[in-house]
Amino acid sequence: MRLRPLVAKPAGSLLAVRPDGSLLADENRAVHLPSGRPMELGPDPDDGIAALAFTVDGSRLAAGDRTRRVTLWGCDLSDRVDILRDAFPGAPAGSPEEIGSVALSPEDRTFVVGGDEGMLQRWDLGTRRPLGGPLSTPGEAITFLALALDGQTLYASGTHVPVRRYGLDAAHALRRVCVRAGGEGLTQTTWRTYLPDATYGRCAKSASHPPAPVVQAPEHCETS
Structure with missing residues (x-):
């Protein structure tokens, strides 16, 4: 070759x-x-x-x-x-x-x-x-x-x-932050800083979060 x-x-x-x-x-x-x-x-x-x-x-x-x-x-x-x-x-x-x-x-x-x-x-x-x-x-x-x-x-x-x-993902981040907070509740400001994709709530409850996004079909890029 x-x-x-x-x-x-x-x-x-x-x-x-x-x-x-x-x-x-x-x-x-x-x-x-x-x-x-x-x-x-x-x-x-x-x-x-x-x-x-x-x-x-x-x-x-x-x-x-x-x-x-x-x-x-x-x-x-x-x-x-x-x-x-x-x-x-x-x-x-x-x-x-x-x-x-x-x-x-x-x-x-x-x-x-x-x-x-x-x-x-x-x-x-x-x-x-x-x-x-x-x-x-x-x-x-x-x-x-x-x-x-x-x-x-x-x-x-x-x-x-x-x-x-x-x-x-938001659920994983919620568990990690709540462990660090010792299970205590987080203020809304702190929540927005560290869990921007999760719905505000208590550490004891699982936060809802958007489903994993679907990868869209690639757009065509002109290369010629």
């Missing part, structure tokens, strides 16, 4: 491939596959890209940079769709935390950002608001993230962090 280079000079060490195999993205451009025809990845980022990830249907690409900003590109990757200015609002003042990984949920409702100092934050893609506080980690760099197809289970790991599994 004869191999040929698709990118003469990659912009860095990061690569992301659209799930349908039609595009390959690096830190500032994309390449059509299998032709190898290049295209600019929207406006050049002002700061170094540290993480890249496509959605399962390939309709979005997320890029996290070293200033803790997450940029989202749309289907054709020619224009920025949105920019999240600070992926870790819960980080201590003066924290050097930088983005180390990013993952978007298959149902296109949430995304998760991991930091090089151990921060792990889940976000609502529609409102651009954090979903609860930072998830618990060993405090080491999180360099790999993956979300299950139902968007309710997160896997995270790093060079010094064994693979950790997080249940993201």
Whole structure:
């Protein structure tokens, strides 16, 4: 088999491939596959890209940079769709935390950002608001993230962090928070902070929560 280079000079060490195999993205451009025809990845980022990830249907690409900003590109990757200015609002003042990984949920409702100092934050893609506080980690760099197809289970790991599994459904979060609260009732404010997807109630009762979202059929992305 004869191999040929698709990118003469990659912009860095990061690569992301659209799930349908039609595009390959690096830190500032994309390449059509299998032709190898290049295209600019929207406006050049002002700061170094540290993480890249496509959605399962390939309709979005997320890029996290070293200033803790997450940029989202749309289907054709020619224009920025949105920019999240600070992926870790819960980080201590003066924290050097930088983005180390990013993952978007298959149902296109949430995304998760991991930091090089151990921060792990889940976000609502529609409102651009954090979903609860930072998830618990060993405090080491999180360099790999993956979300299950139902968007309710997160896997995270790093060079010094064994693979950790997080249940993201509201019932699981309710049990975890209530255990930490010693079974005591939570105020509505605290409830909204840590259990934004669950109906307010008592720890002794199981909270209702929306059914797992159905993954919609992939939208068609023009790649020619």
